[in-house]
Amino acid sequence: MNTIPTVTKNLLIINVLMFLGTLVAQRYGIDLADYLGLHFFLSDQFNVAQLITYMFMHAGFTHIFFNMFAVWMFGRILEQVWGPKRFLFYYLVCGIGAGLIQELVQYIHYETVLSAYDSVNTGYSVIPMKEYLNMMTTVGASGAVYAILLAFGMLFPNQQMFIFPLPVPIKAKYFVIGYAAIELYSGFANSAGDNVAHFAHLGGMIFGFFLIMYWRKKNKRNGYYN
DSSP, X not given: OTTSOHHHHHHHHHHHHHHHHHHHHHHTTOOTHHHHSEEOTTSTTOOTTHHHHGGGOOSSHHHHHHHHHHIIIIIHHHHXXXXXXXXXXXXXXXXXXXXXXXXXXXXXXXXXXXXXXXXEEOSSOXXXXXXHHHTOEEOOSHHHHHHHHHHHHHHSTTOEEOOTTOSSOEEHHHHHHHHHHHHHHHHHHOOTTOOOOHXXXXXXXXXXXXXXXXXXXXXXXXXXXX
């Protein structure tokens, strides 16, 4: 842990502590996602602060493990290149941006589909629309993580990476493009039972792209180094 840069280390620690806190709270019948997860903005449980707090909540061990693995693997490199302040700013802005895109996608779905009904059949029971809107909750650092992947691909586009189960290395830029394409396809496919916020992932990448391009335009060195 001593070799991990300060911001990356603290992000790992905070996320793990929040995950453990969620497990403890569940034992007492408290669902922290109801308070800290990002609710749909038309929900009674929505709070603007959730655009930040949702990034530190995770739905399960696999969810937090792979997100934090990516933060450790790529985030520490970005922090060493950009410095702690710029990296933290990038992480938070892209995470918030991912949440905003998710809210927009949910609003489009509400206006085009849900607004015509007063209740929803969840497959288990029929519930009022108001209650269903409260169930539209997003958690996880994935939006910020995908922004980190994008930044790594933009800063080190020709870096060779071994990706399981591919038998040969691929360049970072192709890795990022491939991930973006998968998320875009999955988002529009909207498969039954798919609870992954694919457009939030893309939202993080979009905000990350424009932020990096802004830095590069403002100061050519700042797009790469601090």
